[in-house]
Amino acid sequence: xxxxxxxxPKFNSYLLLVFSLTTVLFDINFYNQLLFFSVLxxxxxxxxxxxxxxxxxxxxxSLIAIYIQFKLNDETLSKExxxxxxxxxxxxxxxxxxxxxxxxxxxxxxxxxxxxxLIYGQDFLSSINSILLMLLSIIHLYSINQQTIIKLNLEYxxxxxxxxxxxxxxxxxxxxxFPRYELNIKLFEATKNNLGIPDTIELGSFSQISNNEEKVxxxxxxxxxxxxxIYFRVKxxxxxxxxxxxxxxxxxxxxxxxxxxxxxxxxxxLGKNHSKIIIYPNDKNWLPILKDFRYNNSLINNxxxxxxxxxxxxxxxxxxxxxxxxxFNVELDNNFLNFYKKLPKSFSQKLFNWSLxxxxxSLSNLDYLxxxxxxxxxxxxxxxxxxxxxSSNNYEKFFFETKTGYCEYFAGMFAILARLQDxxxxxxxxxxxxxxxxxxxxxxxxxSDAHTWVESYIxxxxxxxxDPTQIIPQINVVSFNNVSSNNLQSKDFEKNDMFFKPNxxxxxxxxFDYIWTNKFSDYNxxxxxxxxxxxxxxxxxxxxxxxxxxxxxxxxxxxxFIIRKKLFFSILFNKIxxxxxxxxxxxxxxxxxxxxxxxxxxxxxxxxxIYEKLYFSKNYKINYKTFFITNYRIIKxxxxxx
Amino acid sequence: MINKNWxxxxxxxxxxxxxxxxxxxxxxNLYIFPNLNGFKLGIFIxxxxxxxxxxxxxxxxxxxxxxxxxxxxxxIISYQNLDAIKIEPLNCLVPNNKNVYLSFFVEALNNxxxxxxxxxLNKNKIINFDLLSNKKIDxxxxxxxxxxxxxxQINLTSLFPFGITRAFGLVKLRQKIYVYPEPIKPPSIIxxxxxxxxxxxxxxxxxxxxxxxxxGENLSRISWKxxxxxxxxxxxxxxxxxxxxxxxxxxxxxNRSNFELSLSYAVYLIEYYYNQKKxxxxxxxxxxxxxxxxxxxxNKLLKYITNVQA
Numbered sequence: 001x002x003x004x005x006x007x008x009p010k011f012n013s014y015l016l017l018v019f020s021l022t023t024v025l026f027d028i029n030f031y032n033q034l035l036f037f038s039v040l041x042x043x044x045x046x047x048x049x050x051x052x053x054x055x056x057x058x059x060x061x062s063l064i065a066i067y068i069q070f071k072l073n074d075e076t077l078s079k080e081x082x083x084x085x086x087x088x089x090x091x092x093x094x095x096x097x098x099x100x101x102x103x104x105x106x107x108x109x110x111x112x113x114x115x116x117x118l119i120y121g122q123d124f125l126s127s128i129n130s131i132l133l134m135l136l137s138i139i140h141l142y143s144i145n146q147q148t149i150i151k152l153n154l155e156y157x158x159x160x161x162x163x164x165x166x167x168x169x170x171x172x173x174x175x176x177x178f179p180r181y182e183l184n185i186k187l188f189e190a191t192k193n194n195l196g197i198p199d200t201i202e203l204g205s206f207s208q209i210s211n212n213e214e215k216v217x218x219x220x221x222x223x224x225x226x227x228x229x230i231y232f233r234v235k236x237x238x239x240x241x242x243x244x245x246x247x248x249x250x251x252x253x254x255x256x257x258x259x260x261x262x263x264x265x266x267x268x269x270l271g272k273n274h275s276k277i278i279i280y281p282n283d284k285n286w287l288p289i290l291k292d293f294r295y296n297n298s299l300i301n302n303x304x305x306x307x308x309x310x311x312x313x314x315x316x317x318x319x320x321x322x323x324x325x326x327x328f329n330v331e332l333d334n335n336f337l338n339f340y341k342k343l344p345k346s347f348s349q350k351l352f353n354w355s356l357x358x359x360x361x362s363l364s365n366l367d368y369l370x371x372x373x374x375x376x377x378x379x380x381x382x383x384x385x386x387x388x389x390x391s392s393n394n395y396e397k398f399f400f401e402t403k404t405g406y407c408e409y410f411a412g413m414f415a416i417l418a419r420l421q422d423x424x425x426x427x428x429x430x431x432x433x434x435x436x437x438x439x440x441x442x443x444x445x446x447x448s449d450a451h452t453w454v455e456s457y458i459x460x461x462x463x464x465x466x467d468p469t470q471i472i473p474q475i476n477v478v479s480f481n482n483v484s485s486n487n488l489q490s491k492d493f494e495k496n497d498m499f500f501k502p503n504x505x506x507x508x509x510x511x512f513d514y515i516w517t518n519k520f521s522d523y524n525x526x527x528x529x530x531x532x533x534x535x536x537x538x539x540x541x542x543x544x545x546x547x548x549x550x551x552x553x554x555x556x557x558x559x560x561f562i563i564r565k566k567l568f569f570s571i572l573f574n575k576i577x578x579x580x581x582x583x584x585x586x587x588x589x590x591x592x593x594x595x596x597x598x599x600x601x602x603x604x605x606x607x608x609x610i611y612e613k614l615y616f617s618k619n620y621k622i623n624y625k626t627f628f629i630t631n632y633r634i635i636k637x638x639x640x641x642x
Numbered sequence: 643m644i645n646k647n648w649x650x651x652x653x654x655x656x657x658x659x660x661x662x663x664x665x666x667x668x669x670x671n672l673y674i675f676p677n678l679n680g681f682k683l684g685i686f687i688x689x690x691x692x693x694x695x696x697x698x699x700x701x702x703x704x705x706x707x708x709x710x711x712x713x714x715x716x717x718i719i720s721y722q723n724l725d726a727i728k729i730e731p732l733n734c735l736v737p738n739n740k741n742v743y744l745s746f747f748v749e750a751l752n753n754x755x756x757x758x759x760x761x762x763l764n765k766n767k768i769i770n771f772d773l774l775s776n777k778k779i780d781x782x783x784x785x786x787x788x789x790x791x792x793x794x795q796i797n798l799t800s801l802f803p804f805g806i807t808r809a810f811g812l813v814k815l816r817q818k819i820y821v822y823p824e825p826i827k828p829p830s831i832i833x834x835x836x837x838x839x840x841x842x843x844x845x846x847x848x849x850x851x852x853x854x855x856x857x858g859e860n861l862s863r864i865s866w867k868x869x870x871x872x873x874x875x876x877x878x879x880x881x882x883x884x885x886x887x888x889x890x891x892x893x894x895x896x897n898r899s900n901f902e903l904s905l906s907y908a909v910y911l912i913e914y915y916y917n918q919k920k921x922x923x924x925x926x927x928x929x930x931x932x933x934x935x936x937x938x939x940x941n942k943l944l945k946y947i948t949n950v951q952a
Contacts, residue, residue, distance in 0.1 A: 100805065104679055108686065108709070115704045138712060138804075145805035148772055150755050163718065167711055 043095035212447035340424035
């Protein structure tokens with residue numbers, strides 16, 4: 001039997017197996033988990049039992065595991081596949097391990113896994129798990145080679161923590177000076193993920209997204225929670241093609257074909273009110289942005305016409321960006337605006353007639369759009385996450401017959417009705433709402449927060465937002481997701497609110513994850529350069545840390561002196577020799593005592609007694625009280641203080 | 643082949659360095675080298691670092707940094723583990739042709755605890771031990787020839803802490819070892835002859851006890867004091883002792899044909915008379931030692947015999 005002790009190599013190796021399993025376990029599907037558990041049990045069984053041709057069995061198992069792994073990872077050589085292979089390697093190494101050398105390479109592969117997951121995972125828990133795994137494997141490496149550990153007393157702890165501090169400083173220097181690169185294993189390609197907004201918007205294209213609970217980004221407004229729902233723009237869809245699906249036209253399309261003119265009045269208001277966005281890795285180029293904000297980064301292209309932003313390099317690690325409010329006007333030519341009125345030829349006559357009737361009853365374009373909004377609010381339309389998906393994009397059928405859909409149904413319909421009456425309109429897709437974290441004052445946007453709304457160009461007002469999804473009456477919401485919480489006022493939902501209360505643990509986890517990302521993962525070339533510049537150029541000796549360091553440095557010796565309880569006997573003896581003019585240095589302490597005057601002999605008898613006990617008795621230990629009193633007496637004698 | 647050449651090369655350097663500072667293992671005669679596992683790990687670090695540069699790979703960089711730190715710690719700790727050790731021999735007088743215990747006093751200087759040290763004498767038997775402050779270590783050793791010899795060299799190695807670096811050092815000792823001839827029991831004639839010589843000297847009597855008197859006993863041995871009290875005859879019993887006897891061991895007379903054998907007889911007789919607590923001396927050619935029964939005297943004579951030439 002083995003004891004539950006980390007220094008016990010047998011117990012530690014099982015602990016290592018469990019921890020290395022947890023690094024991967026929560027990111028994989030059920031069948032993959034099953035595979036890992038079965039390989040783990042096989043390896044433990046093989047490690048404990050003794051029979052012939054062990055290596056043959058384990059190699060067969062490993063080949064099978066690799067094949068299943070390849071199939072489960074959609075037959076792509078992705079990073080996840082690579083990490084899973086490393087874990088299988090660890091299990092197989094453990095199954096074959098007999099002697100010390102085998103455990104050596106078992107440990108190194110664990111260190112490799114922990115480093116890979118440290119870079120790949122990037123969230124709080126997985127980072128802690130990887131660091132723990134690394135420490136445990138180093139302890140295991142020690143425990144398989146050694147049987148005893150060094151006694152833990154104050155001196156040793158001090159010494160080895162000093163070594164630790166030196167090594168840590170070396171690591172920080174490497175961390176600061178060396179450029180950091182992303183996990184970029186060139187042999188492997190990234191797995192397909194569903195994060196982001198699809199390239200085309202058809203009826204039902206959001207159906208896969210609506211149930212996806214993956215985090216997309218974190219928004220830290222540096223202000224408290226606002227009452228209005230937050231709309232983050234990602235993509236603009238301004239062209240309805242012949243298949244009646246919305247696509248986005250590139251800027252070049254405007255210029256060459258239509259000779260439009262637009263002017264951008266570049267007057268930025270660089271206020272101090274900047275906010276932070278932390279984006280999770282998604283292997284895409286787009287970035288979410290608020291209206292009337294811009295990114296403050298040279299790598300990012302701010303599209304002023306659409307009010308969106310894109311980055312040249314794909315986002316493959318957690319990165320944070322700063323957005324600042326901007327103040328500029330884009331003046332659009334009439335020809336340019338005509339682009340936003342286009343519809344495919346021979347569009348539904350029935351819809352046109354309906355819209356014409358509505359327009360004739362309205363005073364202006366704005367009035368017409370408001371009337372459209374009221375039409376959606378009249379109670380005939382239902383919001384549902386599982387409507388009938390119509391592949392032919394039949395908007396007419398939705399508008400007059402089924403009347404059930406979600407955001408892109410309503411937004412697309414609204415835009416078509418507006419364009420039918422020559423109101424320049426475009427679809428905006430992005431994220432809305434988000435869940436607010438009170439601890440850290442930030443919003444988490446998940447993939448299920450994806451949303452589509454409409455913007456129409458009104459003269460003298462510019463682009464005005466219309467969100468027909470939000471206007472659907474609460475009774476008509478069959479199953480809701482991104483309808484903002486302000487609208488949820490019916491009693492049924494208040495009752496259900498108990499179940500939707502965010503778990504406190506979840507709240508704290510999100511908060512620590514945010515802090516971890518903010519302080520450790522979010523570290524780029526720019527901040528490194530700034531830190532080095534600030535550190536070396538503006539170094540001030542009166543800084544707080546310098547004084548702490550100085551205080552620590554100065555106080556080491558006195559603390560050491562007090563801990564070791566040293567007495568000033570040499571000072572005492574030298575003083576007596578000086579007083580009595582004794583040149584002979586080989587006199588014993590008793591002879592020195594006799595040389596003193598009678599009064600002094602009585603006075604210092606105790607001190608000499610302590611000296612005798614301290615140096616000639618094995619069991620005598622001086623306590624702090626006598627240590628301080630004797631030293632005080634010696635110093636008093638030395639400086640002739642009475 | 644490579645291994646042998648390597649060992650010869652290292653030993654040459656170690657011997658040179660250990661001559662400078664005898665009885666101590668310090669940084670002057672201490673080597674730290676990776677073992678086979680360490681070399682494998684070093685190659686792994688090199689390749690992961692190279693791949694991190696060529697493929698701009700973060701994992702490779704971090705792996706190489708972390709394993710390098712483990713390597714670095716291993717070097718520092720193994721150095722601290724073996725540095726500043728003092729070794730003093732405890733016995734310098736042993737017989738030849740016999741398995742003898744050589745004891746050493748190993749002391750850790752700087753008040754630092756040492757773990758997992760392997761100590762061997764001329765690479766014979768390896769003893770593994772931990773050192774808190776000091777320790778006595780015994781080796782079984784065999785000297786084939788007599789004479790004043792150098793102490794055998796001490797090899798200290800340590801695979802502390804992760805088993806990837808091997809710290810090793812060679813300690814030469816300042817002290818010489820005196821290997822005297824093995825004691826061989828001489829024929830009984832020789833011992834009897836020596837006894838007979840001793841009986842020629844004056845005998846000593848010492849009072850032993852009092853027994854009841856019997857008729858016809860010598861009256862000079864009667865205890866009159868007891869008689870006056872008990873009104874009975876008691877005689878005093880004496881035993882003969884030769885405390886002041888001096889035994890002179892003449893090496894030349896022990897065996898005229900074989901000199902080495904006569905030396906072995908002499909060693910036996912010295913130990914024999916030392917245990918019998920008789921004063922003894924040896925004579926060889928013009929050399930005649932003092933008469934004494936002390937340990938110092940015995941060691942002095944044994945040291946003389948160690949180096950005596952025919």
